[in-house]
Amino acid sequence: MFEDVISFIQALFPGKEFIPLHEPTFIGKEKEYVNAAIDSTFVSSVGKFVNIFEEKICQYTGAKHAVATVNGTSALHAALLVAGVKNGDEVITQSLTFVATANAISYCGASPVFMDVDRDTMGLSPGALKEFLKNHTKKSGKSCLNKKTGRRIRACVPMHTFGHPCRIEEIAELCRNHNIILIEDAAESLGSTLDEKHTGTFGRMGVYSFNGNKIITCGGGGAIVTDDKEFADHARHLTTTAKKTHPYYYDHDEVGFNYRMPNINAALACAQLENIDIFLADKRKLAEKYSKFFDSVPSASFVPEPDGTKANYWLNTILLQDCKARDLFLHETNQAGVMTRPSWTLLHKLPIYSHCQSDPLTNALWLEERIANIPSSVRL
């Protein structure tokens, strides 16, 4: 049934018996920088590449401060703690996201509240958020309380799904008006912009991931970006075991974490970031090819970048007609060595999160049945 799609994808990635969904590309100074880190003996959490990488991330995204971490999940966890998320609090996020978003909330002892996404962006819907805030919350002093549970809603974590920017400005305004701290899960969307402003820089904090499958990678890595110096200082402190600066004393003033990015990973990250514009241009070309091709495929539609945005096209996405067609597509493509994958299982359906409050999630449920991600690697 999907032979034409399979041969089209195979022609895009010639000479490959197995076409992965997203593999990393190392065409720059990766080896040179990693060797320099080894030669310096500073391979762990102190070293010049960590600082250089943080500066480069600031330059690239326009954020004032960056704190590099061991991975995106730890960056989310630390950002939530810095935002003051406490045991018993609630944090609004979307059900259609990778489990790490909700896990980081749980690590703080807080509960996620799952909101719907928009169909076109696949990210948190400001409409759904507005409805929820209007009907289910009340103001108490400076806090926003959930009327049903009486718990404080401290933060909101929208996610830019597969690199497509969500309606972040509307979400930011709703959060400001309700005293909710906005933290963007931009793990998938480094390089995606809305009116030329980078995703990750609209909230009070933003989080990126540099895992092996992301747009740039350093093996494992993440970063928190923010314009707020106090947040940045606290994040740096928390992710380095909350050790007070001193030439030799070991003094710790809160329960911290060993979340700092090692220098050897930062070396890799620096080299990768130097080539991100090349990666983005190449991915845009691939997305254009897919977009054109799927115009003439009646059984599937390509998901373009939302109006007014520039997506990094981290993972290209198509929508099949229904769940059955989607399952057949996954079966036939994977059988042919063309890696494709469905949406994540919506988080509110996982037993670990099934007790959490959610709205009707109409669009998330609709998308969950139809999404397929197709091979999206850089092809240089």
Ligand SMILES: *Cc1c(COP(=O)(O)O)cnc(C)c1O
């Ligand atoms: C990859 C990812 C993360 C976590 O990043 P890691 O570096 O793998 O810990 C968090 N949220 C989303 C949406 C992601 O895709």
